[in-house]
Amino acid sequence: MRLTFAGAAGTVTGSCFFLETKGTKLLVDCGMFQGLPELEAKNTEPFPFDPAEVDWLIITHGHLDHLGLVPRLVREGFQGRGICTVPTRDIAQVMLMDAARIQEEEDGALYTVEDALDALDRISLLVEYGEEVELGKGVKAKFHDAGHILGAAFVEIQAEGKTLVFSGDLGNRGKPLVEDPSYPPKADVLVLESTYGDRTHPPLEDSVEELRRVIVETLEHGGNVVIPSFALERTQEVLYILFRLWKERKIPRTKIFLDSPLAVQATRIFERYTERFPEPARKLFRKKEDPFDFELLEYTLTKAASKKIAEEEGVIIIAGSGMCTGGRVLYHLRANLPRPESSIVFVGYQAEGTLGRAILEGAPVVEILGSMVPVRAGIWRIEGLSAHADQGILVDWALHADPRQIFLVHGEPHALGALATRLASHGYSVHIPAWHETVEL
């Protein structure tokens, strides 16, 4: 059988792996490239396979860098079925429709709303964790809890007498709204994400304390706290943490704006799956306490409501996009970056080439919506809220799979290199594939 690395090879985004067995051809993810212009250019490159010959599309989770090119795949002839977990299907609906609307506003759109609807029609086989699906003669797939975001899975594939494990994105441990990642079965081949392959995250409680301190100090000085946040999972976690801090009287009473229509839609999905949360959060929701709807929290759906936030002082603003590549957060950054009393708090990964990364790396001036904006606000990175496993978790997880061969994907070069060195020191055969490389398994 053959495996082709159609994306997330030597970079974090664009996850897409093409597996050809004797009778069945399948894709694991079909994600969009995001970040640097030369990466985004890859979104228009031909796929290294014919979409019409792909029988199955396995979607590990709802992030755009894992499913954002599915409408293009369908537009270019994919006739097979998409498989994912039940929550991932709901998330895909929101994410693909939003992506398609953004595409339609751009020159050289990758796809249209119509294409996204066709894509959603194809994603029709819904599974639960632990369920096994027959994909063809001797080819089976099983989804397991990846602990990354709601519905996220890693996938075990049995084919030609071998076990392959695709990690998808693996979660951090001790997160409030997702369980810890499950361990993989013993595998022959492991395709492993490496986002934080070179880092160790601080414990979540340290990060919550850091966030609390930044909020208290910023509000004391009359500044605003701007939290660029991914619509999925991170936003809901931040709301959960703010709710807890407020209930425990650890932060002052202040307005909290959720200024992202996409995040609001995502939060509505989370409200349907509170029974899947870890016990403490599940209990809280059962008591009818609602961290997604409490008195400090205001959802700003319209543009007018969003603009009015500029009149406020001493508030918390959660807005997307998470890497500041677009969306309403740009307006809040333009207003708050020049203010020394305000704080910008990054709670998620900032890819190379994004505005978020530039701010985080200390750029003194950045260009936002056509104007040059000086950076005088406090800039914070709170790492323990990450949705990704760190090096220790990744290595521990790989040891459980104990594979003959490891392919490292979904990482920037230094992270891939550091993780490869660690895994090799445990005696594993590790390869970092190039974009479009094909290997025989």
Ligand SMILES: [Zn+2]
């Ligand atoms: Zn992800």
